Amino acid sequence: MKKNFNVKNIIFMLVLIMITAFGIKTVDAAGVAPDTLKMKYRNYTPPISFPQTFHIKETTKGEYVYCATYAKNMPVTSIKYTKASKYKDPGINYILEEGYKAKNDKQYFIAQTAFWIYLMDKDQMDYSYSVNKFKSSISGSSNATAKKIRQMVDKAKSLKSYDQENPTIKFTSGDITFNLSDDKSYYTSNKITIKSSQSSYKAELVNAPSGAYIQDNKNGELYVIVPAKSVGTTKATFSIKVSNTKTIYKSYKYTPNNSSYQTMSATYAIEKNAEASKSMSLVVDKVTISKQDVTTKAELPGATLQIKDSSGNVVDSWISGNTAHEVSLAPGTYTLVETVAPEGYDLSTESVTFTVTNKGVTTPVVMYNSPSKTTVPTVTISKQDITTKTELPGATLEIRDSSGKVVKTWESTATPYVITDLAPGKYTLVETKAPEGYKLSSEQIEFEVTANGTEKPIVMYNAPEEEIEYKVLINKLDSETKEQIAGATLKIYDIEGNVVETITSETTATTITGLKPGTYTLVETEAPEGYVLSTEQVSFTIEEGKEETVSVTMYNSKDNKDTPAQEVEVPSTSSFKTLASSMIGGIVLLVGSVLIAKNLKKKYEN
Numbered sequence: 001m002k003k004n005f006n007v008k009n010i011i012f013m014l015v016l017i018m019i020t021a022f023g024i025k026t027v028d029a030a031g032v033a034p035d036t037l038k039m040k041y042r043n044y045t046p047p048i049s050f051p052q053t054f055h056i057k058e059t060t061k062g063e064y065v066y067c068a069t070y071a072k073n074m075p076v077t078s079i080k081y082t083k084a085s086k087y088k089d090p091g092i093n094y095i096l097e098e099g100y101k102a103k104n105d106k107q108y109f110i111a112q113t114a115f116w117i118y119l120m121d122k123d124q125m126d127y128s129y130s131v132n133k134f135k136s137s138i139s140g141s142s143n144a145t146a147k148k149i150r151q152m153v154d155k156a157k158s159l160k161s162y163d164q165e166n167p168t169i170k171f172t173s174g175d176i177t178f179n180l181s182d183d184k185s186y187y188t189s190n191k192i193t194i195k196s197s198q199s200s201y202k203a204e205l206v207n208a209p210s211g212a213y214i215q216d217n218k219n220g221e222l223y224v225i226v227p228a229k230s231v232g233t234t235k236a237t238f239s240i241k242v243s244n245t246k247t248i249y250k251s252y253k254y255t256p257n258n259s260s261y262q263t264m265s266a267t268y269a270i271e272k273n274a275e276a277s278k279s280m281s282l283v284v285d286k287v288t289i290s291k292q293d294v295t296t297k298a299e300l301p302g303a304t305l306q307i308k309d310s311s312g313n314v315v316d317s318w319i320s321g322n323t324a325h326e327v328s329l330a331p332g333t334y335t336l337v338e339t340v341a342p343e344g345y346d347l348s349t350e351s352v353t354f355t356v357t358n359k360g361v362t363t364p365v366v367m368y369n370s371p372s373k374t375t376v377p378t379v380t381i382s383k384q385d386i387t388t389k390t391e392l393p394g395a396t397l398e399i400r401d402s403s404g405k406v407v408k409t410w411e412s413t414a415t416p417y418v419i420t421d422l423a424p425g426k427y428t429l430v431e432t433k434a435p436e437g438y439k440l441s442s443e444q445i446e447f448e449v450t451a452n453g454t455e456k457p458i459v460m461y462n463a464p465e466e467e468i469e470y471k472v473l474i475n476k477l478d479s480e481t482k483e484q485i486a487g488a489t490l491k492i493y494d495i496e497g498n499v500v501e502t503i504t505s506e507t508t509a510t511t512i513t514g515l516k517p518g519t520y521t522l523v524e525t526e527a528p529e530g531y532v533l534s535t536e537q538v539s540f541t542i543e544e545g546k547e548e549t550v551s552v553t554m555y556n557s558k559d560n561k562d563t564p565a566q567e568v569e570v571p572s573t574s575s576f577k578t579l580a581s582s583m584i585g586g587i588v589l590l591v592g593s594v595l596i597a598k599n600l601k602k603k604y605e606n
Contacts, residue, residue, distance in 0.1 A: 036083070038077050039079070040060060041055040042055060044056045047106055051134055065254075065264045066112055066264065067264060069126070073262065075264060079258055081264055082257070084255045087253065095111060095118060095153075096115070096249075098111050098152060114153045117131060117134075121157075166274065169244050169275065171194055171278045172193045172195050173191065176278065181228075182315070184316075185227070185229075187225070187226045191222075192221070192224065193222075198246055200244065203242045208238040209238070211227040211229075211230050212226040212227070222240070228284075235281055238280060238282075239279040241277045245272070246273075247271055247272075248270045248272055251265055285356045285363065286362045288362060289307075290324040290364065294370050301320055302340075302341075303320040303340065303348075304320075305336060306338075308337065319340075334355075337351050340416060341378075346369065350368075377420065378419070379419040379422055381397065381419070383462070385438075386461035395411065395435045396410075397429065398432055399427050407422070408422075428445065429445040429460060430443075441462050443461075468545065470514075472492075473552065474552050476505035477555050478531075478555070479555040484505070484507050486505055486528060488527060489525045490505060490522060491522075491524075493521045511549075519539060521540075522554055530558060532559050534555065
């Protein structure tokens with residue numbers, strides 16, 4: 001019997017194999033789905049056994065596409081595919097989104113096989129013996145790739161919906177108002193709340209005063225901070241803008257112009273944005289406090305004055321000078337009181353109430369004093385924060401005479417301490433107990449009391465204590481390589497057995513802050529993937545006053561059980577040497593095939 005060998009057909013097949021083998025692949029297409037596509041395929045050796053030859057399907061631009069049928073011809077560039085419909089099934093959309101994100105052929109294999117299994121189980125694809133056999137082979141496998149396929153199918157089946165909604169973001173709080181800080185250095189807004197459909201969002205100020213910024217607690221709660229020095233007496237109007245971004249994945253079915261070819265699926269990503277804005281105004285009201293002689297209306301220096309808010313809190317305290325005192329206050333009702341009279345004047349018993357509005361105006365406030373009929377020697381002791389110059393309650397103070405005898409002992413309050421019964425002479429002021437949160441003052445202030453008291457109030461300052469931030473460095477290491485391991489769940493217990501910190505190890509050491517001095521125990525509750533759970537209980541101690549970082553190390557041994565089959569590494573087709581050697585091999589194969597074909601033809605013709 002004579003057999004005919006078509007040399008042209010052999011050459012065509014070899015050229016087709018070389019083109020598909022050396023095709024360049026790109027991933028991650030984005031934008032609007034085209035109406036038509038042309039596709040191709042190539043062979044791939046998967047990491048686990050598949051009943052038949054497995055093929056990677058791509059567009060002619062190298063974008064991954066996925067087969068929605070099994071036992072039909074694979075796509076070739078001569079077949080035109082037309083967009084038919086958008087998938088609505090949540091499970092299909094989830095699997096195809098994961099397939100769109102695939103960064104290599106192994107991830108493609110996982111998504112494609114999960115897609116076939118899901119479609120077959122949902123009766124959306126004809127029963128396939130090969131797919132069913134593959135499904136059975138991975139059902140109890142401990143291989144990592146098999147597990148990922150099963151997990152993808154299970155999650156797809158559990159989904160009741162698939163999110164393709166546009167992102168939203170909006171403000172949920174009312175008008176924005178501002179309050180001046182106690183040290184009068186900045187204005188802080190009330191809490192601004194937003195509701196964002198995305199966990200990540202961006203907040204920014206538009207046309208804000210110089211130095212203004214947003215304090216974002218990353219939970220939908222924002223505050224606007226504005227330096228007081230950047231705000232004048234005029235109205236400052238600006239806005240806050242928040243926005244978020246969401247990637248929406250849409251998957252489409254593409255049908256061939258020849259029904260003998262497979263139906264294909266392609267996915268495209270679209271970036272959607274949402275934003276909202278809210279305007280605000282910041283107006284500074286100024287108040288001028290004038291301390292005057294009731295008769296002459298001249299300014300009186302030496303009076304200790306306080307401004308209290310509607311709750312009775314002292315918001316400002318100072319000693320009058322030769323000019324009026326100016327202060328910026330948030331809107332509200334306030335009261336001016338005098339705690340120490342100017343020398344030679346009676347203490348004013350009046351309380352001057354005034355109101356600050358939100359109109360950017362200057363409010364003048366005047367308090368008068370009458371000259372004293374009798375002069376009482378007065379000594380005023382002020383205990384203040386060295387930074388804010390505000391009164392500090394809680395300090396224990398002593399006044400000692402020239403022989404060292406203690407003649408006065410008291411505890412400071414929110415107002416200066418006034419003494420009217422010290423005999424003329426020399427004295428020393430010392431502190432024996434500091435206010436809570438402050439260092440003990442080492443000052444010993446000497447002063448002299450005359451028949452008129454002292455020339456000016458005596459001020460002693462305290463500096464805040466410096467807090468030590470204790471740090472603990474957690475190292476989670478491979479017991480052999482001593483390299484950091486990611487994925488371990490670790491808990492830190494205090495001496496009472498309470499969990500004070502839970503962390504997940506990373507590829508670098510984890511730094512823990514905020515722990516107080518004491519003894520702690522580090523325990524692993526979940527091992528990293530591929531490792532045996534550590535039974536160590538590593539104790540460590542943070543010593544009071546020591547600033548050095550405490551280093552704690554825990555090891556894991558690798559789990560050698562059920563080691564998955566070794567995956568075959570496929571050489572990169574982007575290598576110049578690989579491409580060159582493959583081309584040479586292909587040419588040799590081509591020439592050899594032609595010679596064989598000619599010999600065979602001659603043999604059978606004879």
